Amino acid sequence: MVPLKRRKLVPSHAGNTGTNLSGEKVPAKFPQVVLFLLERKMGASRRAFLSQLGRKKGFQVEEMLSKSVTHLISENNSGAEVRAWLDSQDQKPAHLLDISWYTESMREGHPVEILDRHKLQDQRINEAEVEVFSVPSYACQRRTTLDNHNTTLTDALSLLAENAELSDEEGRGVAFRRAAAVLKALPKPVTSMSQLRGLPCLGEHSLRVVKDILENGASSEAESTKQSGRYNALKALTGIFGVGAKTADRWIREGIRSLQQLQDSGQTLNRAQQAGLEHYDDINQPVTKAEADAIGEIVERAVVSVLPGAQMSLIGGFRRGKLTGHDVDFLITHPEEGREVGLMPKVVARLESQGFLLYQKTTRNSYLESNDGPARPASNIDRFERCFSIFKLAKEEKRGATQPETLTENGVQILQTKPARHKPWRAVRVDLVVSPISQFAFALLGWTGSKLFERELRRWAGHEKAMSLSSHALYDNKQISESDVGGGDICTSWFGVHPTVREERLTRLLSPYRRTKRSPI
Template structure:
């Protein structure tokens, strides 16, 4: 026999949908005053939840039907939010005129929507537990007390992992779209704004945090504000979903295809790789190879794969020039665990011994079946005093170099495949590899230039030109007023010439 369950006495304060003229006449819990945060919740949902709470006998402030303004008062005891952090709720309340947000332990309770829904189900305020609470980190430093952010990326430490991923992702999408549209200046503006945010040791939570930052233009600020307030930018999402952006992004991932070629294909009505094949688009050798190995070339290259390639190239180099070194640069030198390609610098401590080395190395690699495609360029630098080199920052690289698609089939890679249960024959992978041979005296400049990041290098050259009256490229550093070349035995010495604090590679991820 089932035990009898006493029937709950029906509360008198639980009427139907019609709201009284004065909501407070219907309050059952006078010690509880709710505030529903509209940010991310939205106006219509907040109105619905407000009506629900009032029907249950709760007092809700800040929902004046005759005004769109939200003015939470000192009476508020419970602040309820959906999808926001504690810091975001505090900032939102301050912006909306609340003076009841105090230090930790004071002011109203900051609660997740889960407390609200449980209270509505119970028909009364439930006990506040830890899982209901939004935590607020107490920052000892004020905005004014934070470190000043330098104007140039080469003056800032920028680690791989930073605190503003969502904001920088939105800005970088806009930078990419601007480049696809042929607006390089606009693209640079978005890139520089993203670069600044990457260097910040704190999380941007409001537009006030941007007040003292360099390089954040009005358009970037609007996008940042949208992301902060709504969790996403409608403009950025429209760009990401647009056919043009997706098509351009798809085509420019093909090895050998730049923005100009991708734009022409788009204008011709082509949208996919299948379209390129069906319409017999005219492709050069690099593009044909890129199309053939598209999937491999757009899958991440791991550190172990990059190191396997270094070992193969080192073996080839040693056969023709004992004592030569092979240095892994690019994103891997900056600490990345994966990348899109592998950049290698080759040099020898005896100046001049490196001449002719690249052609021998490439021939050997090709004969051993390591190369699926390669295109070599001979050193066109006649002398370091070349006038064009000394006055142009655009002349970035005139070394012996080879842009190739490498077939990764080293023992390391095959061993990894065996561990994964696949045969070695199916584990060969196409990888983009750039080989550059540099004279020993120019190696520090080449190492600095090929390490990146792109924004770091761009700002470093801009700093040289504007602040130091110098020209820096992958070959040398030239003082335009004194008309002298400045030699350096290391990256550190280059920074010293420029009067800059040395930034280690792992902090150059601008």
């Protein structure tokens, strides 16, 4: 065996300090851990980059092997090769570790526990023996878990997806969301790119991000996005209730990049935006499950008081098991078809008279209207009657003593807060949706989410089953085609619900689905 190139041994004190982003020397956070990266098969440039990254993270990284080194890090070398080289040296570090331990430590920001898989093996593991993950192509076919084993990977992809969505690049945003969803579904942490062979929804861009994190502990693209002034401005402005990406982009082009600049600009704001700006601090705080339950009790009392027998369900992320969310959604119906008509205005009036609504806007049900027929939806969500509101929720005593902190992104203030003062209530975004009982099952499914799950479920229905799924019903496209050439009123649905509609109205209603049934819904 050819020994590795002998390196001159000299005492090194350079590793006792690291450098921050300004180039200033700072004490190592973990003085008991002294690292040395072996250059062989790693390369000088990569070794220099990884050493610099480690020092920025607070690790003590020596340039040369010395008696103080406790962890020797190697890449693509077997344990036998490294030990053969150490036999010719006077120093033998306590731990001979693979690069995977180093990258995982960089990712976590501290030295991780040394496991057997981190230790150098006498023989390199055959790539063909690495466990390769396998998941179904559609998100709706995969088990959804709250236990994410690849948080670092999915957080980076979700950040890039959010940036794409804020930049009105929906296609790129969906691609990153799908890639993140695949990684969330994996039963174990990803430690090698070879484990991802054959997985669906992982495009070249997403794979580059994953590889960067596995090798360097962080994604350079994600870190650059976090530092982007445009991204931070878009995130701050779209945090205002009633402000979308296009409005925020227009304001940025006009030189408005913060809430203070917006307030000073004299921009004309609609009612929703005025309310969103006024209650910005509260709305951008996470809503807890306890707060959602408290709001649910208030809303349910109002619903039952104006329509006895009405039923209400908590939907959205809380129904999926999440402990916090950005808003609270409720779906309301009545077991007797038609009794729900006119319910929303009465509920809203009741809540307003009790002082619970700081803002509200109600939209009517446009699914099938007796006078003007099926209406085109304002969006691809649904056409139910709904109320978008900002709810006034009394604080519990234990929460009343604390005040919202000023939100910052990378040290830059994005939230203009008012002087701290005791306020016995907080503002919470609440959406109320009313559905007929015949469409309740579909509405419950559609409003439970997540957004990507619903998109994938509808795509699967269209591509694999030749059916059109919405939050109102499920239609068999093949049977609809038969009705177009003289068949009767045919409408097939799941959950035992069979909406009956006249042929001409059904044809008009489903015309947009038939034109796009080969495209993702």
